[in-house]
Amino acid sequence: MTRKWILAFAVCVVGSVFVWGQDRVPNLPAPPANPPAISLQAPADPGFAALIATCRTSPPPRGAGPGGRGGGPQPPPGPREYTVTAISGVIDAGARWTFLWQEAGNNGDGIVGTNDGALLIAQNDKSSVLRLDANGSTSTVYSDTHTGGSLSISAKGGVFIVQRGLKTAIMQLAPRRAVLANSHQGDPLECAGTNPNDLSADSRGGVYFTQVGVFYANSQGVVARYGMNITPNGIILSADEKRLYVTNGPTLAAFDVQPDGSLTNQREFANLDGGGNGDGLAIDAAGRIYVTSNPGVQVISPEGKYLGIIPAPRGVISVAFGGKDKKTLYVLARGAKDANGAEVANAAQVYSIQMLAHGYMGRAK
Numbered sequence: 009m010t011r012k013w014i015l016a017f018a019v020c021v022v023g024s025v026f027v028w029g030q031d032r033v034p035n036l037p038a039p040p041a042n043p044p045a046i047s048l049q050a051p052a053d054p055g056f057a058a059l060i061a062t063c064r065t066s067p068p069p070r071g072a073g074p075g076g077r078g079g080g081p082q083p084p085p086g087p088r089e090y091t092v093t094a095i096s097g098v099i100d101a102g103a104r105w106t107f108l109w110q111e112a113g114n115n116g117d118g119i120v121g122t123n124d125g126a127l128l129i130a131q132n133d134k135s136s137v138l139r140l141d142a143n144g145s146t147s148t149v150y151s152d153t154h155t156g157g158s159l160s161i162s163a164k165g166g167v168f169i170v171q172r173g174l175k176t177a178i179m180q181l182a183p184r185r186a187v188l189a190n191s192h193q194g195d196p197l198e199c200a201g202t203n204p205n206d207l208s209a210d211s212r213g214g215v216y217f218t219q220v221g222v223f224y225a226n227s228q229g230v231v232a233r234y235g236m237n238i239t240p241n242g243i244i245l246s247a248d249e250k251r252l253y254v255t256n257g258p259t260l261a262a263f264d265v266q267p268d269g270s271l272t273n274q275r276e277f278a279n280l281d282g283g284g285n286g287d288g289l290a291i292d293a294a295g296r297i298y299v300t301s302n303p304g305v306q307v308i309s310p311e312g313k314y315l316g317i318i319p320a321p322r323g324v325i326s327v328a329f330g331g332k333d334k335k336t337l338y339v340l341a342r343g344a345k346d347a348n349g350a351e352v353a354n355a356a357q358v359y360s361i362q363m364l365a366h367g368y369m370g371r372a373k
Contacts, residue, residue, distance in 0.1 A: 033087070033107045035345045036352055046113070047135045047155035050203055053174040063199035068220055086343070086351050090304070090319035098296065098307055098315065098365045105321055105359040108338075109140055116340040116356035118158025118170075118206060118288070121330025121367065127338055127358065130159045130169060137169065137181070140358065142331065150181050158326075162209035163249075170204035170217060178204060178215050178225050188215060189225035192233065200233070206288065208244045208252070214269050218243050222254055224269055234263065234271040242299070244289040247368040253277065253297055255286030260299060260308060282306040282317035288326035290337070292365040298337070300324040305339060322357065329367025336360050 050056055060067060094101040113133035120128050125142040128149070137150035137159065150156075155173035162168070167182040176197045177190035192200050201220030208216045213227030222235035222243070235254070242255040245265070252263040252271060262277035280286050284301035291297060295310035304320040305327055318337070326340035337360065344355035 035347050036110060036112050036355060037347055046133045047173060049155055049172045050174045050176050050198055055174050059196055059198055063195050065199060067199050067201040087321045090321055092318055095307055095316040099318055099363050103361055105361045108358045108360055110344045110357040112352060112355045117326060119326045119328045119338055119340050120159045120161050121328045125331050127330050128159055130156050132157050158206040160207045160209040163211040166209055168207060168209045168215050170207055172203040176204055178217060189229040189231050192231040205241055206243050210245060210249055212269055216243055216252055226269055235274060242287050242289040244291055247291055253289055257285045278308045278312040280306050281314040290327045290329055291368060293368045298327050300327045334367035335363050337363050
């Protein structure tokens, strides 16, 4: 065996270990002997039926929507192999996802990147918001969010969350804590159907959110409903706030945003040719839209052209740009392994991948 061959063999082995180490995911720890109480989403609360009985307009059946199409993806069990192919200006071929964080429970539906390179993760089960720093350390930054789910940060730095516990609401967490909206046309938000799902905050102090329809809560908390024949899930504003994108099963819908925040010109904007129903959304500096789905993150041009998919090791439900220069793409995936190596469906994982594209620098999201 020549020295040259030995050196080449060693380089291959070291390279293989490095790649394996980046992709390797530790098992979830064993569940605690006395697990903490899990926050209840509104429909699971014993008081839900009594609240719904007060509705002047009966809500649609749970799980139903005007469009009749499913919402978010149903991730398959277990991790899977993937190969990233190049998307011009978006990502290089061969890029790999890096595991960052995981936790058992219904957590992480709505991640958002901050300007200092951290990631905020809504922990639905714990009614809290976790901060994942660039160095991998975590801390709780907001508590008592009343089963808080998806997060959004406005261009002016306002932090908002959807409260999914009974008497659901759109809550502002920063710069001051206050309920923005908890009713629609005099009824509790529950009367509009199910729970608030995802949201996108604007620079006017208002918030767009999905809940068996598309809604806008203006800065005074007045809620208006938009959208016909649509079953929305993920929602996000364009960087100039002139267009609103909403996932609608296997398609992406768009609305034009008027100066007062109202919506017009609903239309089908793009097909998700990579398969699966769309869920979470992100926008990059070039106006491309990133849509999470079972196969991975699908990329749509500002003109509505399907550009390709960034496959992921698991089905992903939430996506955000962050990190230095916002050139890191983060996703929230469902499922993990427990201490015995068994698959745990009710768990959340965060992965990151390095991009050529970067998030819009003028916004915190």
